[in-house]
Amino acid sequence: MPEGNEIHRFAERHAAALAGKRLHVDSPNGGFPDASLLNGRTLKLVEAYGKHLGYVFGKDLIVHVHLGMYGDFWEGKMPLPPEKGALRLRMWTRTDWVELRGATDCSIFDSEKWAALLARLGADPLREDADPEPAFATIRKRKTAIGLLLMDQRIFAGIGNIFRAELLYRARISPMRPGQEVSLAELRSIWKDACKLMPAAMEDRRIVTTRPKDRPHSRGTVPSETVSDEEVHYVYRRHNKPCLVCGATIKRQEMGGRTVYWCPECQKA
DNA sequence: GTGGGATGGGCAA
DNA sequence: TGCCCCTCCCACA
Numbered sequence: 001m002p003e004g005n006e007i008h009r010f011a012e013r014h015a016a017a018l019a020g021k022r023l024h025v026d027s028p029n030g031g032f033p034d035a036s037l038l039n040g041r042t043l044k045l046v047e048a049y050g051k052h053l054g055y056v057f058g059k060d061l062i063v064h065v066h067l068g069m070y071g072d073f074w075e076g077k078m079p080l081p082p083e084k085g086a087l088r089l090r091m092w093t094r095t096d097w098v099e100l101r102g103a104t105d106c107s108i109f110d111s112e113k114w115a116a117l118l119a120r121l122g123a124d125p126l127r128e129d130a131d132p133e134p135a136f137a138t139i140r141k142r143k144t145a146i147g148l149l150l151m152d153q154r155i156f157a158g159i160g161n162i163f164r165a166e167l168l169y170r171a172r173i174s175p176m177r178p179g180q181e182v183s184l185a186e187l188r189s190i191w192k193d194a195c196k197l198m199p200a201a202m203e204d205r206r207i208v209t210t211r212p213k214d215r216p217h218s219r220g221t222v223p224s225e226t227v228s229d230e231e232v233h234y235v236y237r238r239h240n241k242p243c244l245v246c247g248a249t250i251k252r253q254e255m256g257g258r259t260v261y262w263c264p265e266c267q268k269a
Numbered sequence: 270g271t272g273g274g275a276t277g278g279g280c281a282a
Numbered sequence: 283t284g285c286c287c288c289t290c291c292c293a294c295a
Contacts, residue, residue, distance in 0.1 A: 003276050051277070068277045070289040086289085102289050104278065153278080160276050207276080236276090257284080259275085 002067060004050055004158020005201035008126045010073055011048035014055070017075065017096040018043050024092045031088035034108050038063070043091070050121045050157025055091075060110035063089075064117070068104025075099070121157040125194040126202065132156075136187045139179040146182050147175025148256045150190075159194065162236045165261045166209035167193055169234040174269040175260045208232045210244065235261040 002010075022042050027035040038057055047054040055063040065071070074081075075098045080090070089100040100106060109117070123130040135155045142149060149155055150164045159167070168175050171190050173182060201207045210231050234244055239252035239261055248265035 006276080066278075068287075069275065070277090070287080072289085102287090104287065151277095162276055258277085 002051070003160035003163055003198075003201075003207070004048075004124060004126050005198045005207065006205075007051050007053060007067070007158070008048045009202045009205070011046045011053055013075065014073075014098055015046040018091060018093060018098065019045050021093045024090075026090050028083050028087040028090060031086065032106050035089065037061070037108070038091075049118055049127065050124050050153055051160070052117060052121070052157075054109070054114055062109045062111070062114050064105060064107055064109045064114065065089075065100065065103055066105040067102075071101065071103035073098060073100055120154055122153060122155040123191075124157040125191065125198050126158055132187075132191045136184060136191075139182060139187060140184065142179035144179055145176050145255065146173060146179050147260050149179045151256065151258065156194075158198065161258050161260075162207050162209075162233065163194065163197070165236040166207070166233055167197070169263060169267060170209065172266055172268065174267040175255060175262050177269050206232065209236075210234055235263055237261065 020042065022040055023038065024040075025035045025038040027033065038061070041057045041061070044056045044058070047056065051066060053065040055065070057063070067073075075096065078092065078095055078097060080092060080097050081099075086101055087099055088103060089106050091098045123132040123135050125132075138155055139146065139149050147164060147168065150159055150167065151161070164175070167190050170193055171186055173186060173190075197207070197209055200211075210233065231244065235250050238250045241250055242248070243250055243263040243266060246263065246265045248263055250261055251264050252259050252261045254260075
């Protein structure tokens with residue numbers, strides 16, 4: 001049940017374990033009927049873009065995986081563990097295995113379908129090649145609340161409900177503020193913050209946003225151990241609790257079918 | 270034991 | 283805008 005940080009981490013780990021090798025592939029619960037097409041083929045690489053994964057076996061043989069709310073991977077060293085639960089996809093070599101359960105989508109894309117998917121995704125803070133300027137321009141034209149725009153995968157890819165709430169808190173911007181009233185400087189600051197927090201979350205395997213902005217995460221250290229479990233988020237799922245900064249009661253509200261959390265004092269409309 | 274909610278997104282209407 | 287997909291966890295009984 002990940003945001004972009006976890007998806008990119010899966011891509012790195014699965015590529016390290018499986019890419020360049022001939023794989024055994026099956027689908028114990030039958031939820032991926034094309035598994036037999038891949039069995040015995042070589043996985044070339046694993047791509048991550050936003051919350052989407054592509055396991056590339058060939059130009060027109062790309063396994064698209066989107067985990068949605070419930071999907072999750074498990075991985076380990078051979079031998080295979082006993083079959084358990086609704087096991088949609090299983091890939092293994094002589095040394096490593098990966099299991100997929102509960103995904104929203106697991107299906108084969110050809111190169112055209114994969115390209116069309118990437119074309120409709122916005123700037124991904126976890127990709128070196130990301131250009132956020134089109135996203136800034138789009139947001140500056142819209143009356144829609146910034147809290148909705150940040151979650152729109154056509155604008156930014158990989159940001160989910162936790163990062164939405166926390167990035168807006170750290171920028172001291174209310175989720176309800178219209179996009180066109182967010183300054184370019186504020187948008188650049190949010191992007192820069194995302195480009196710092198998301199790689200850190202990738203490495204930590206959890207999203208920690210309560211580190212001060214002026215104390216950047218450095219690779220190779222374990223900074224999350226200095227933060228208690230109660231303090232890893234400023235506002236996400238902290239409704240009815242006091243703001244860690246000003247003490248005001250954190251609020252929550254439905255926004256576009258999802259729950260948004262914010263501090264009514266720190267974050268101004 | 271049980272019921273509600275959850276890190277998502279596509280689709281119909 | 284609301285429903286579906288169909289899983290896991292937690293608070294509460």
